[in-house]
Each structure stands twice: as C-alpha cells, then as structure tokens.
Amino acid sequence: MRIESVHHTAYPDRMFVFSSQGARDLHAALLQLALTVDETKKRKSLWIYIPKMTIGRIQFEWRRFLRVVDQKIPALISLVALTNDGFWASSSGGAGDLEKEARRLLPTMARPASSAPQWTTISPKFFEVWKVLLGAWIMREGPLTALEVSRRSAASIPTVAVALRHLRRRGEIAETRNQPIELLGFPRATLREVLALSDSLRRPAHYYDASGRPPDPAGLLRHLRAAPPRGLAIGGVVAARHYDPDFDLNGLPRLDVVVEGKVPSDWVRNVDPAMRVVPPTVPSPVLVVHPVKSLRGIEPTKGTLRMADPVETLLDLYELRLTDQAEHMIAHLRSDKAPR
Amino acid sequence: MSENIDPKILFDLIAHHLPTELHRHVLIAGSLAAAYHHRDRLIGGVINTKDADVVIQPAGAVAECERVAKLLLTRGWRRTNVCFGRATPKPTDGSPTDDWLRAIRLLPKDSDAYFLELLSFPATDQREIKRWEPCQLDDGWYGLPCFRYMGLTATDRRVSESGISHASPAMMALANLLSHPTLRAAGTIGKPEGGRTILRAAKDLGRVLALAWLASTDELREWVNLWEPALRERFSSEHRALARRAGEGLRELLADPDALDQARHSVDTGLLRGHGMDAAKLRAVGEQLLVFALEPLASRGKN
Numbered sequence: 001m002r003i004e005s006v007h008h009t010a011y012p013d014r015m016f017v018f019s020s021q022g023a024r025d026l027h028a029a030l031l032q033l034a035l036t037v038d039e040t041k042k043r044k045s046l047w048i049y050i051p052k053m054t055i056g057r058i059q060f061e062w063r064r065f066l067r068v069v070d071q072k073i074p075a076l077i078s079l080v081a082l083t084n085d086g087f088w089a090s091s092s093g094g095a096g097d098l099e100k101e102a103r104r105l106l107p108t109m110a111r112p113a114s115s116a117p118q119w120t121t122i123s124p125k126f127f128e129v130w131k132v133l134l135g136a137w138i139m140r141e142g143p144l145t146a147l148e149v150s151r152r153s154a155a156s157i158p159t160v161a162v163a164l165r166h167l168r169r170r171g172e173i174a175e176t177r178n179q180p181i182e183l184l185g186f187p188r189a190t191l192r193e194v195l196a197l198s199d200s201l202r203r204p205a206h207y208y209d210a211s212g213r214p215p216d217p218a219g220l221l222r223h224l225r226a227a228p229p230r231g232l233a234i235g236g237v238v239a240a241r242h243y244d245p246d247f248d249l250n251g252l253p254r255l256d257v258v259v260e261g262k263v264p265s266d267w268v269r270n271v272d273p274a275m276r277v278v279p280p281t282v283p284s285p286v287l288v289v290h291p292v293k294s295l296r297g298i299e300p301t302k303g304t305l306r307m308a309d310p311v312e313t314l315l316d317l318y319e320l321r322l323t324d325q326a327e328h329m330i331a332h333l334r335s336d337k338a339p340r
Numbered sequence: 341m342s343e344n345i346d347p348k349i350l351f352d353l354i355a356h357h358l359p360t361e362l363h364r365h366v367l368i369a370g371s372l373a374a375a376y377h378h379r380d381r382l383i384g385g386v387i388n389t390k391d392a393d394v395v396i397q398p399a400g401a402v403a404e405c406e407r408v409a410k411l412l413l414t415r416g417w418r419r420t421n422v423c424f425g426r427a428t429p430k431p432t433d434g435s436p437t438d439d440w441l442r443a444i445r446l447l448p449k450d451s452d453a454y455f456l457e458l459l460s461f462p463a464t465d466q467r468e469i470k471r472w473e474p475c476q477l478d479d480g481w482y483g484l485p486c487f488r489y490m491g492l493t494a495t496d497r498r499v500s501e502s503g504i505s506h507a508s509p510a511m512m513a514l515a516n517l518l519s520h521p522t523l524r525a526a527g528t529i530g531k532p533e534g535g536r537t538i539l540r541a542a543k544d545l546g547r548v549l550a551l552a553w554l555a556s557t558d559e560l561r562e563w564v565n566l567w568e569p570a571l572r573e574r575f576s577s578e579h580r581a582l583a584r585r586a587g588e589g590l591r592e593l594l595a596d597p598d599a600l601d602q603a604r605h606s607v608d609t610g611l612l613r614g615h616g617m618d619a620a621k622l623r624a625v626g627e628q629l630l631v632f633a634l635e636p637l638a639s640r641g642k643n
Contacts, residue, residue, distance in 0.1 A: 210624035211553065212617065219557055272557060273631045274624035 425480020
C-alpha cells in the first residue's frame with residue numbers, strides 16, 4: 001500500500017495527502033508525519049482529503065495514534081481532515097477559518113502529480129521478509145540467500161527484491177547486489193513503523209474476561225498446558241523467560257499466543273469460554289492471539305507447549321512496552337551464552 | 341434484627357444454640373452454607389440472610405425431624421410469625437394443598453439473628469423434585485420440605501470451624517441444576533424481591549451461577565470429578581440420564597434474557613452483592629460452567 005503526500009513551498013509546515021482509500025492510508029500518513037517531525041523536531045500538520053472515511057472514525061484513529069507514538073510527538077503534530085461527511089481539525093483554534101481553507105485547498109492541492117511515490121509504508125509481505133531477516137540476525141545465523149528468505153517468508157522472489165530495496169534505502173542492509181543478505185544491525189527505524197502499524201500487520205485478537213473475575217493469564221496458561229491445542233505457540237513474557245533466563249519481570253501481564261493461520265475461536269472457548277474479543281484500544285487484555293503464516297520457534301516435546309520464535313516474542317514485548325527486557329533478550333540471544 | 345451478618349459468626353451462634361447431641365444430625369445448606377464457604381470473598385464479609393436451611397439426617401427420617409423440632413421447642417426455641425400448625429395434614433376447606441402446611445422455622449431462645457428452617461433428607465427412592473412430608477408437633481401439623489437432589493449434598497460435605505457441617509458449593513450447585521430442568525415448572529417465589537416477581541428456577545440457578553463465579557476456574561474444572569461419582573452412588577439406575585440433562589435448565593436460563601435478569605437481580609441482592617454483576621458477566625460464568633463442568637459430565641453420561 002502506498003500513500004502520496006504533497007509538500008508545497010508555500011506551506012512548509014503542512015503535509016497534504018489525498019487518499020482514495022481509508023484507514024490504512026490515514027495510518028500511513030500519520031506515521032509519515034510522526035517520522036518527519038521526529039527527525040526535524042519541527043511542528044507539522046497533516047492536511048488530508050479522505051472521502052471514504054467518516055469524521056468520527058478519523059477522530060477515533062487520531063486518538064488511537066496519539067496513544068501509541070512517543071510522548072514528544074503529539075505536541076508537534078496536528079491533523080486537518082476533509083471527508084464527504086464533514087470537516088475536522090485536531091486543534092480547535094480558528095476552526096471556521098481552517099475549514100474554509102481546507103475546503104479551498106485540499107481537493108486540489110492534495111492531489112499529487114503522477115510522479116514516483118514519495119514514500120512506501122510497510123506491507124504485510126514486506127513484514128514477513130523483515131521478520132525472517134530479523135530472526136536470522138538475532139540468532140546469528142549469518143547471511144541468507146534471497147531464495148532462503150523467499151522460502152522462509154513464503155514471499156515470491158520479486159517481493160523479496162522489493163523489500164530488500166526498501167531496506168537498502170533505509171540503510172538496514174548493505175548496498176550489495178546478488179549477495180546473501182544480513183541485517184547490518186538491529187533495524188530500529190523499521191521496528192518503529194512495525195509497532196505503529198502493529199494492529200494491521202499482526203492483526204491480533206485481544207480478549208478480556210467477560211465474567212468479571214480478576215484477570216488470570218497464568219490460569220489460562222495452566223489450562224493450555226494441560227491440553228495443548230495444535231498449531232499454537234506461546235509468545236510474550238512466557239517465551240521471553242524461556243529465551244532469556246535473566247528476564248526481569250515479575251508476574252504475567254497478559255498471555256500472548258501465536259497461532260498458525262486465522263485466529264480460531266474453538267480452542268479459546270475450550271480454554272475459557274468467558275473470553276470475549278475486544279478492540280485493541282481497550283487496555284489490559286488478558287489474552288492476545290496473533291495469527292502467523294507458519295509457526296517457527298522451538299518444537300514442543302510431548303506434553304509441552306511450543307514457544308513462539310524470538311521475533312514474535314520480541315514484538316510482543318515491545319507492544320507491552322517492555323523495552324528494556326526486549327533489549328536484554330536480544331543481547332542475550334546474540335551473546336555466546338545463548339544455545340544455537 | 342440485623343440485616344447483614346458475618347456467616348462465620350452465624351455458624352458459631354448456631355453451634356452454640358443447637359444442643360450438642362443434634363450437631364451430627366444437621367447439615368447447613370443454601371445461601372448461608374455458600375456464604376460461609378466463600379466468606380473471604382463477600383463484600384464486607386457479610387451476608388444479608390437470616391434463613392439457615394438445616395437438612396436433618398438420616399434420610400427419610402420424618403420422626404427424627406419431629407424429635408429435633410420438639411427438642412428445640414422444649415429448649416426455648418420460638419416459632420417465627422409465619423410458622424404455625426394446622427389442625428389437619430391436608431386442607432379440608434378446599435385450600436390449595438401446596439400452601440397448606442407451614443415449614444418449621446424456629447428462632448433460638450435469646451436471639452433474632454437467624455432462624456432455622458428444617459428440611460428432611462430425601463430417601464433414594466423419592467421421585468418428586470420436591471415433596472412435603474407432614475410432620476406433627478404438639479400444636480398441629482407442619483410440613484418438611486424434602487428435595488430429591490438435596491441428597492447429593494451429603495457428598496463432599498464440609499465441617500465448619502464450629503463443628504457444624506455444611507454442604508459444599510459444588511454439590512449445592514448440582515442439586516440446584518438438577519432441580520430445575522426447565523425454568524417455569526417450579527413457579528415463582530412466594531415473596532417478590534425488590535418489588536419484582538422472580539422465578540424460583542431463576543433464583544436457584546442464579547445461586548448456581550454465583551457459586552460458579554465465586555469458585556476459581558481451576559475449582560470449576562474439578563466439579564465434574566465430584567459430581568459424576570456422587571450421581572453414580574446416589575442415583576445408580578439413572579445417573580447417566582441425569583448427567584446428560586443436568587445443564588438443560590441453565591441453557592434455558594442463558595437463552596432467556598428476562599429470566600437471566602431475574603437471576604442477576606437475585607445474586608446482586610444476595611451472595612454477589614457489591615460485585616457489580618450484570619447479565620453479561622452471568623452469561624460468561626454460565627458458559628464457563630457449561631464448558632468446564634456440565635459438558636464433561638454429559639460426555640461421561642454417554643459412556
């Protein structure tokens with residue numbers, strides 16, 4: 001997916017976007033806005049003409065976005081949106097004038113010239129390629145051939161090539177061609193984007209306990225262990241403790257589970273029928289289920305649960321904002337102490 | 341009379357007031373037994389009931405119940421104001437038979453903190469879900485309610501710190517589940533609660549949901565391991581059929597929003613007062629009970 005932004009010299013503090021799509025365009029544009037102000041440290045406003053969305057949804061997505069970005073960002077960004085059902089500006093000052101200006105400028109100025117794209121956001125296929133490279137880097141596997149990356153990510157060779165081009169532009173892999181590929185270091189820039197787009201890339205299902213009992217993720221884990229379903233692995237804090245013996249956290253804030261294919265509900269019902277799906281914006285879920293194309297990670301022995309692979313585990317930790325613990329786990333896995 | 345009381349204090353009072361020779365014959369059941377078992381989880385540590393359901397053992401011993409009631413009356417226990425004898429065991433004036441005999445409800449000599457309601461322990465061949473056994477005291481005829489499935493509470497019985505036995509939550513739950521295979525057969529409770537009419541089944545199945553909510557999910561998963569052998573022992577010729585249909589009333593309750601709200605009202609003014617229960621929470625607990633206990637029980641009933 002690609003969004004096209006337009007920068008006008010007359011309005012250096014604005015980014016104009018025309019979107020023919022919906023929420024994913026808005027997510028991408030907001031992410032681009034946040035990355036820009038993070039680099040420039042200057043205020044910038046996103047002016048978006050997005051006919052397919054409603055004002056209500058835009059306001060919802062805006063609030064959601066502000067919650068997940070770094071604390072420094074919200075003070076530097078603002079949003080002006082024009083849709084088919086109205087106008088909205090995140091800052092209320094001079095709303096009448098802003099609306100007139102938006103209605104005058106956006107339908108024309110936001111439409112880009114038919115030039116090359118300014119920026120490409122992360123696609124699900126890119127995400128799969130990136131996860132393969134990150135996993136190989138964490139486990140110090142050494143460079144992988146494009147064929148091997150293609151095999152592991154279930155992406156075609158052309159898709160892998162596009163992803164690698166993007167990573168080269170980012171400086172996250174070397175500027176070589178036709179050579180085995182390896183990340184040059186921990187890909188923080190891409191990680192930030194992945195985390196910002198986590199809901200759409202990882203498509204987690206969040207559950208809470210509808211019975212009203214105190215959340216008991218450890219109890220859920222116990223019941224899963226008692227009768228392990230097929231095609232499932234445990235991620236998050238439980239897997240992190242497996243990978244990093246010095247993992248520093250008491251308790252279990254939630255249970256993260258990785259499942260092969262789509263998120264099924266039958267095993268969730270068997271583990272606890274009081275589990276109900278809630279939007280990702282609802283705080284403190286007791287169970288989070290992430291679908292993946294194929295399960296990697298540590299094979300279970302008889303009667304044990306499979307552990308999710310280190311990359312899924314790390315993404316869980318970052319989503320939980322256990323950043324220090326995530327970094328410690330990476331350091332441990334890349335050290336000589338980690339089993340190969 | 342106090343509206344709210346610590347169930348442990350109530351057990352201590354009962355043990356103190358009851359003649360020692362009767363202790364081994366009584367089993368406390370109902371909301372007081374549930375409240376005592378889960379006393380650490382009650383909001384404020386108190387329960388707003390004064391009704392102590394006392395099952396008198398051994399089974400089928402109406403004479404034993406008569407002996408207990410007479411002994412208590414001679415020791416100064418007092419009838420409540422709705423407890424009075426009839427001249428005949430059956431109505432002679434065309435009154436409905438069901439409402440004719442009054443239950444034996446007795447207040448201790450020096451306290452109004454609670455009253456005992458005597459229940460007869462059912463014989464294994466009792467077929468009716470509820471039977472009234474006539475019981476003659478000095479001033480006339482009374483009735484002893486005798487619930488067919490109450491006999492299950494003899495299994496897994498617990499002994500309180502004061503030495504009085506009480507029924508376990510799991511077995512009370514099963515007895516109530518089996519007593520209400522449908523919602524409307526048992527009618528409504530005599531006294532409206534909070535100005536609304538409540539189905540007897542909604543109240544009793546609401547109690548089941550409250551017991552399930554107060555248990556941990558680990559405990560809920562164990563209930564079937566208590567239920568199945570108890571059914572086999574007490575109802576040897578039909579335990580499989582009972583196991584298969586034990587969840588029928590609960591399923592009907594979960595599918596009936598009005599009845600479920602009656603159950604919610606009932607638990608919200610009883611065992612789960614202050615826990616903020618709503619219909620959605622009760623429904624979730626009901627589904628847990630089905631999946632963790634009733635479906636496994638039904639499966640065992642097929643084998």
